[in-house]
Amino acid sequence: VVAEHVGPMPYPALNSAFDALVPPGLQHYWKANFVTELTDAAIAAHVEHAPGLPAVNSTVHIYPINGACHRVAPDATAFAYRDASFATVIAGMWPDASANDANIAWVRDYYEATAPHSEEGGYINFMADDDRGRIRANYGANYDRLVEVKRTYDPDNLFHLNQNIEP
Numbered sequence: 001v002v003a004e005h006v007g008p009m010p011y012p013a014l015n016s017a018f019d020a021l022v023p024p025g026l027q028h029y030w031k032a033n034f035v036t037e038l039t040d041a042a043i044a045a046h047v048e049h050a051p052g053l054p055a056v057n058s059t060v061h062i063y064p065i066n067g068a069c070h071r072v073a074p075d076a077t078a079f080a081y082r083d084a085s086f087a088t089v090i091a092g093m094w095p096d097a098s099a100n101d102a103n104i105a106w107v108r109d110y111y112e113a114t115a116p117h118s119e120e121g122g123y124i125n126f127m128a129d130d131d132r133g134r135i136r137a138n139y140g141a142n143y144d145r146l147v148e149v150k151r152t153y154d155p156d157n158l159f160h161l162n163q164n165i166e167p
Contacts, residue, residue, distance in 0.1 A: 022093060026057055029092040029104045031111035032126030033118035034084035038062075042117035049110035054103050055094035060110070063087040080140030081119060088114065089126040124163045135163050 035042065050060050065084050074082045092107040094100075121137040136143045143165070150157075151167040160166075 021057055021059070026093045026095055027097055027100055027103065028128075029100075029107050030089055030126050030128050031107055031131070032087065032089040032122035033111075033115060034065075034081040034122055035062075035086040035088055035118050036084055038086060039117055042114060045110075045113040045117060049106075049113050052106060052110075053092075054099065054106050055092070057093040057095070058103065058106070059091050059093070061089045061091065063089075074140070075142055075145075078139060078142055078146055080138075080142045081121060084119060087123045087126075088118065089123065090114075091126070127163050132163065135165060138163070139165070 046060065046062075053059075063086060065081075065087055069079075070082055072082060074080050090107050090110045092103045094103045121134065121140055122131075124135070124138045127134065127138070139146055146165050147167065150165045155167050157164070157167055
C-alpha cells in the first residue's frame with residue numbers, strides 16, 4: 001500500500017490530494033465502467049494489464065459504491081447504477097505528446113480486457129471524447145427522462161461541452 005486514508009477529509013485536502021501526480025500539462029485519456037462484482041476473471045484482467053502502465057502518472061482506481069447509494073431507487077436521480085459495487089477508471093496520463101499512441105493503446109487494451117466483466121455504463125466524468133456513443137448506457141433507463149429535462153431547460157444545447165445529452 002502506497003497511500004491509505006479512512007476518515008473525514010476537508011474538500012481542499014481532497015481536491016489537492018493528487019496535485020503532485022497530476023501536474024498541469026499532462027496528456028489524458030481515460031476509460032471507465034461500473035462493476036457489480038470483482039470476479040476472479042476481472043481481477044485477473046487487472047493483474048495482467050495494470051503493471052504495464054507506460055507512465056508513472058497513469059493510474060487505475062477502483063472506487064467502492066456502497067451504503068446509502070444502494071438505498072436510493074435507480075430512477076430517483078440521474079445515477080442509474082445503484083446496483084453497482086464499484087466504479088473503475090483507467091486513467092492514462094503522461095507528459096509527452098509524442099507518447100500518445102502507446103499510452104492510449106495501454107488504456108484501450110486494459111479497458112477491453114475488463115469491459116466483459118463490467119456493466120455497459122460508467123461514471124460519466126471519467127469518459128474520454130470517443131465514449132460519446134456510451135452516453136445512453138451511462139444513464140441507463142434514466143436517459144430518456146434526462147433528454148426531456150434537457151429539452152425543457154436547455155433546448156438550444158448551450159451546455160454541450162461535456163458528455164452531452166442532446167435535447
